[in-house]
Amino acid sequence: MRRWLIRSCLVTSVLSLTCLSFAAQAAGFDHVAKLADKGFVISAQARLLDSGDVLGALNPTQPLSPASVTKLYTAAASLDRWGPQHRFTTRLVSTGDVGSDGVLHGDLVLDGGGDPALTSEELWLLIQKLRERGIHRIDGQLVVSQWRFGPVGCETTDRCKTQTEGTNAYGALLSSAAVNYASWCATVMPAQVGQPAHITSCDTVAPTLRIDNDVKTVAAGQAASLYAKRVTDSSGDTLRVSGQIPAGTYPRPVYKSSSNPADQTGQTLYSLLSQAGIQIGGGYTVSQQPPPISAKPLAAVEGKPLQELLLRTLNYSNNFMADTLAMDLTAGSQQSLPSAGHVLEQFAAGLSGSGPVTLRSGSGLTPENRVSAQDVNALLAAMYGRASLFPTFVAGMQVPTNGPMHFIRRGSQTFQDHVMLKTGTLNEPVTVRAIAGYFRTESGRWGSFSVLVNGTASTPYLSWRQTLPLIADDVTAMIENH
Template identity: 60%
Template sequence: MLRRFAVLCALLLPMTAMASGFTELARLTERGFLVGAEARLLDSHEVLGAIEPDRQLSPASVSKAYVAAAALDRWGPQHRFTTRLVSDAELEDGVLRGDLLLDGGGDPALTTEELWRLAQRLHQRGVREVDGRLVVSQWRYGPVACITTDRCQAQTRVANAYSALLSSAGVNFGSWCVSVAPGAAAGSPASITSCDSQVAIVEIDNRVETRPPNSGTELNAERITRDGKDVMVVRGQISLNAVPREVYRASSDPARQTARTLKAMLEQSGIRVGESYAVSIEPPPAGARTLAAVDGKPLQELLLRTMNYSNNFMADVLALNLVETPRADLEQGAAAIEHFVAGIPDHGPLSLLSGSGLTPENRLSASGANALLASMFHRPALFPSFVASFQSPGNGVMRFIRRGSPTFQHHVMLKTGTLNQPVAVRAVSGYFRTRSGRWGVFSVMVNGTANTPWLNWAQVLDPLAEDLTRMIDAH
């Protein structure tokens, strides 16, 4: 009997030690939240703390770490996506006698800057007029079917940029941008133009009034679809002495947005497009030749923006690019990530519907997320680019993570995930360095239920910072 008691105590001690590592975070379980957490050292595999680490929970935007890892594994840090202007028409005396086609290469960060460069290179090629159509081809993928409420609603009206729709030929992260500046005098309408052009590329419904100096600036914008066209409706006020403000809202059709934007860029570059623009899901003609091309930024730079700003458009476009066959959808992109994860030892179950985490059905465990982090740590050619995409709480771009002790702020790099519907989700995953320089990984997922109260980031990050600080100082 005494021996059995001793064995039982020996088995219970590690569990008690692990739970004690997250003593502050564990208080959330007392309030009814579902918590999965694990922290461990990478050299010894010692578990410093755990709360149901194998529990499958919604990770929200922590899903983006999986996209980043899979993308680096597939292409490497220096890969660039190429966007081309092609045609099978003849060029005679500066006139392209047929259609000009933009071949959307799936660049997640294609911006107006690259479109300007394409227009300039086309001009250098000697093109001064296109007597056919400007055709934007999204043959790789797009329009991608929406599978979340936010994105489905964005097809008709939207008041945000995070739910942008998806295309392999999207520009400016699938969102329109307008610049709001004060008018000539107090009481006059504000001056609103497209961010990248003196002429309006998207239709603008200006309901902003210029107020006297120092009156404050309050803007409210919504993109609606009216008579088949996107319209940016901007309301509010702007002070006479205010600097211009940029406002982004998701477009209803990213490929059509690209067509309208590129047409404006071409015409402002001195290249007249005779007919209107069109959108296609067909690949370029077999005989088409490249007239101009632009390479996007290296993948390691794309991941900085994708992860630091938790850009849903970029994450899902990267996931769609992982699919090798045309006409990809979100679930195929997620399946490509799952296939990559299947090669990670000890990861365990994973269920994804998107790479962005905008889909609340995504499920993974804290121990699985740590297995991903550990696997990337042991890939020296990829790890520098991977870890650089995580934020340090002390100087990260997201202000809400700038909390906790100096140890937490400067010894931790993390990725956060947030959802508020259908239940609250706050998730964090990343790396830490102990006082002696040892590397560790941690992942925490907190999911609400229909019966739990509201959850904010302070309720998760503050106790997590205390727990991790204690672990880091102890080792």
């Protein structure tokens, strides 16, 4: 298509001016522009941050789906709101008094603080604080309060499906009282050859969900192959695990999203309390109501600082953490995921050089998200100018040569050593391959770049193996020429 446009320049002077404009616009992204021949829609731009000089551009103002590049907006807005050292607090409060006999006469309430990385370890710290107070029994119920948000209505296909079946991790519905990234974890251990493997909970002595074990122990030296799926019926979640594990090998964990994160927290905390010798008379329940104003504080635990949360969110492109952070940015209670996206849109509206963007989530899972390469570069430039925030922001990006995602280790060594980036991938309803980040030129100057590639219903499948080398070739030339 691009070659046809260039040939057509010979027809009339009007067409010649149009095509010269197209060719000039593609300057700097000649390799990436080849994808237009296959029908892909592209928005790309690279610029130097000190001078603002544009080194390359191709339809830079075309709004396209950024997929997980959206997480850069979530990270930036979170840093702008709270700063790198902010910690989310999870509390235990009571609706009654603790007697001299160590009995809590009332309900024990977990006040979910929206911590995207609350784990069983933090729950143990809360329990230890109860034991320090001498509490060994609770007459009332354990109440898990997700009053801030949860369960947030599903806006994406995977989260809608996960209500009845979980085939991956980190894809659960969102809750301000979720634990362990809203994923169940089970440990598979070999037994004697020919016998079923042992499967236990990663978090509690006794499994807190039903387990359907069809894993066989095979002879040492054979390959391990484990398959897991979480299914849900009227009785709750069941983890089905099948396959084989060789005798004498280390235990292997499996992770699958839960159907109801707050209920998972209730099961886990209830089991841990019993394990610690604290008995609960009334079982557990989940609530969307905040604790009563009269509730008495018993224990609190602060999560990891935001700079650590962002490192995990961006490095591993954790959708659950990203959307939880976006929900934390909303005001009031029981907001929707599009409401969180609106907060991000308002943040983007304040960025110099950015046009209007459309964001329906903080993770990029929503295919309706739309930004242009120029918009993303405006975000990158703004964060580069925030001296106190930039180190944390850029630390969450991957340097290809040593990043945790091996698929980005492509292109020239110059590219792999000189860029810090975030990628975005979607395969439905159309192919999306997006990438954005910073680079350092050979002379030490900072630059930013963004390349958004979107397919259509008629374009073929596009892999990163096909996409990344083209981007790397173009960015490498920019790095080496400056």
